[in-house]
Amino acid sequence: MTQTTTVSADPASAGAGSSSPASAVDHAAPVGAEDFSLRFAPRHYRRWTPAAVAASALGGIAYLADFSIGATIGVQHGTVNAIGGVLIAAVLIFISSFPLAYYAARFNIDLDLITRGSGFGYKGSIITNLIFVSFTFILFATEGAIMAQGLKVGLNIPLWIGYAVSSLMIIPLVIYGMKLLSKLHSWTNPLWLVMMFVPLIVLVIQEPGSVGTFLDYTGQDDKSVSFAAMMLAAGVCLSLTAQIAENIDYLRFMPPKTAANRKSWWAAVICGGPGWVVLGAIKQIIGIFLAVYMISVLGQETDIAIEPVNQFMSEYNQMMPGWLATTLAVILVVISQIKINTTNAYCGSLAWTNIYSRSFKKYPGRVWFVVFNVGISLALMEFNMFSVLSFVLSFYSNLAIAWIFTVAADIVVNKYLLGISPKVPEFRRGMLYDWNPVGLISVALSGGISVAMFFGAFGDGVAAFSPLFAALIAVVVTPVTAVVTKGRWYLRRSDDGIDLPMFDADGNPVDDRLTCALTGESCERPDMVASALPGPDGGTQYVSSLALTLDMSGEHVLPAEPPTE
Template sequence: MSTEPRLAEVAEPEPAQKAAPGADQAVKETLEDYTLRFAPRSYRRWTPMVVATTALGGIAYMADFSIGAGIGLAHGTGNALLAIAVAAVVIFVTGFPLAYYGARYNIDLDLITRGSGFGYFGSVLTSVIFASFTFIFFALEGSIMAQGLKLGLGLPLWLGYLVSTLMVIPLVIYGMTALSKLQVWTTPIWLLLMVGPLVYLVATDPGTVDRFLAYAGTDGDGGVNTASVLLGAGVCLSLIAQIGEQIDYLRFMPPKTEANKRSWWTAVVMAGPGWVVLGALKQAIGVFLAVYIIAEVGPTAAPEPIQQFKHAFDAMMPSWLVLPLAVALVVISQIKINVTNAYSGSLAWTNSFTRVTRRYPGRMVFVLVNLGFALALMEADMFSFLNSILGFYSNCAIAWVVTVATDIGINKYVLKLSPHAPEFRRGMLYAVNPVGVVSFVAASALSIAMYFHALGDTLQPYSPVAAAVIAFVLTPLMAVVTKGRYYLRRTDDGIAEPLLDEDGNPSASTYECHVCRQRFERPDVAACRTHDAVVCSLCLSTDKVGDHVLPEAPAVV
């Protein structure tokens, strides 16, 4: 029997210890959308379908059209379609367990990663990977919008980059509340503008389909070959980290009950791994439109979505409407995805900074940091070497996502060496868990070496396959070797009430944090080391001297 204090309920606490610097600011700001912490039941007021619609609104980006076009123009339609399909299957399979955990336990991907093989500080590595994903794709979308503003309004590209960056700041300040309204209201307009011209072209000129299917590409002979498929799939797999942005919305799913389980599962599958179905369709459309316009604009401009939709609209409507509609589509798409990129990126940077420094500088600081990185990439003309950036990045992203998905699917449910319920609180986790960290570092390092031809030209196209296979094999192997020893620093958080209710959902009971004096639900608090009271997860993160952090205890998994 543990001799440490346990709390059946929160009694009147002793006088509160002085909050860590930045704690008051952190509490005020994070209560808007529960940045860096568990999303409580009291805040999750949306229905499953509203959450799903909001999450799917975030994938309205135009980058898919460029990615698909780039692969198709280089390797031909047959190789491109196979590459898109291979990547989609991998993304769906790995995204499912992550989406389920985010929706079921109401935490973001960084918090999932902490307890799924990486440890409290170990997941800082993957937070940086995810933050990089958000500013790379922000830059890509901003570049596409700048191309549209140049064509439609005559703005120079440098000014278009600046406009596309600054315009999202007012929208991203307000978190989930504002984002849900924006995504729900703009999605029907976006879908109509995207699908309308494609349906018209296929219906009025069936020959476009034949030309599309017969296109051989600039680098091949028209035949299907493994190297081309894998090179294309590697570029598409750079989008595997998109599941992190989907989970930033899915964490606000309501509790799963008997009454809502059908709509709950539909929403999780559709807005979680299901995002890739629409993504793959957009990539295929990008190939189709690029082939359709290549004779008129050439291979350099064909991957630009503004050119693709300008020519598609031109075939179906008066010329005076063409440019306004094409620019409108690009601007709506850029706003829909880049508010999500800016929001999710700010969460990832803030999360890492707060853990490492134990100080919360405010999420808006990192909105600006993320936008600064994105603007620098745009000004460096990243669009011209897009496939190289994405091909390199995908190796790191694949290694991370496959490691976490394998830990959930194999280590938790098959080997039972990883704790079933996710843990993310400081004091409950070891600083670094070798299971995830070793698997991720080994998989990403070896696959990057392959990508840069270090192991020969023949193996270079197989770098994304290597990243996935190494992560999949090493994750359970490391769990067996370490016997699951480094998942939990302790199993008892000092509170008698279980974390989960009788339905397996996170408990809605509330406790008052004796540092910030705010009430939080059961999964977001732990007993204090020095007071007969509880402390919330964010105040634990900003505790510089460790007065509140429970001591290490023998782990029982």
């Protein structure tokens, strides 16, 4: 077999050396400008330290929806039930997110690529991408509405104009992907932390009695402590399960794990991955506290108490003049909205691009989908989705849990405990079957049954437990289906036709370069696969995962290997 390693090729030379018509692959957007949105994140591009990657991932969770979620469930169920729900959700999210974060950081691929090889197949993960992209525009709309509320309070700007401002200002910030977002979060994280937590500490010191009032609060309907109420509260919080997919879009840029950086690498993966839920739970509990303080101590209306901008103003008013309190509250809301909605727009654009490219074999560029995702979010704002936020999030949590727990179960149980699913995540076209019943059946059953349960199909008494059943069904069905199908539908091929090793001595993806026969681009070995067509000299030629995705002819896709019994 002829093997050629090439060190560098200019992406602008796309099309050079192609052995098939140029029209077979759509190159509407320069690959290098797209932040590797459809593929493995190459080693030469990943120049950030573990701490920088973790900071970027955590910077994206500066959203204020946590405060509103906490306030809402606190008002509905009382402090103890709400805190119980927050903690239950946090534990479940941490457990399910950990294996996904590790795989993203270790193999440098996003959650869609992980999902492909973890029970869903090359095209099957399109379904889960639709679940994830829904999360990005729901959260974007929530945060945009919160910013619009802040602009109305601070500057008397009508809500509909505030919705437009909060949406359109995000688009130019997202165009350049990880490079700009990393700088944005590193610059704003310290300011955000100070403005978020210092006023709270001052408030508690000045009014220590507010803590007792907070702990004694039983909600607007004077509810007693019960596990059912905690699960209703947890159902709302669990809607944020899909947040790990956004963090993974940053974690895929982690540097290689070595003996020298092992401790910092693991710390960054845990903090920037499942660790987000610790800060998220703290924010939700603070949201409960501030809502109770405003209702019980300041005598505010419930509708006002659940809006974050008013919560922050209640803190700041204890420390400074009213005009300054209002100004700082609006600034905090704007900073938070920019930090999270740049991430929502960025991650949503990646998901839409993945869906479109595999469905239509075209690649119009990630920027188009930034605009598209922001447009959907703006429409949700204008239709006042914020007024039914608790219901939307409770419903959505069932689908998010079904997806995340299915992938987590495949990694932990099917890959490591049973050895049925291949340990190394595969994502390349031709290497995977288009559809794998393991993940598809699990999501269909866990998501379908839990949603039916949520709407009362099995009685009102169990409706509150639909998120738990979604997780339980996914964890059980995923390995059972893998056993029944004997792992038949995971790999279409086990050999990608390339003799170079995939990993170095430390188990990290290597950075050897090969030239793509379709585009002339120099790509790293983990992103490449041998072409089914020989080169002009009769030797082996190679195709990148993106070029193969967009190859309309399919003539470069390697044939399937005969099934083994």
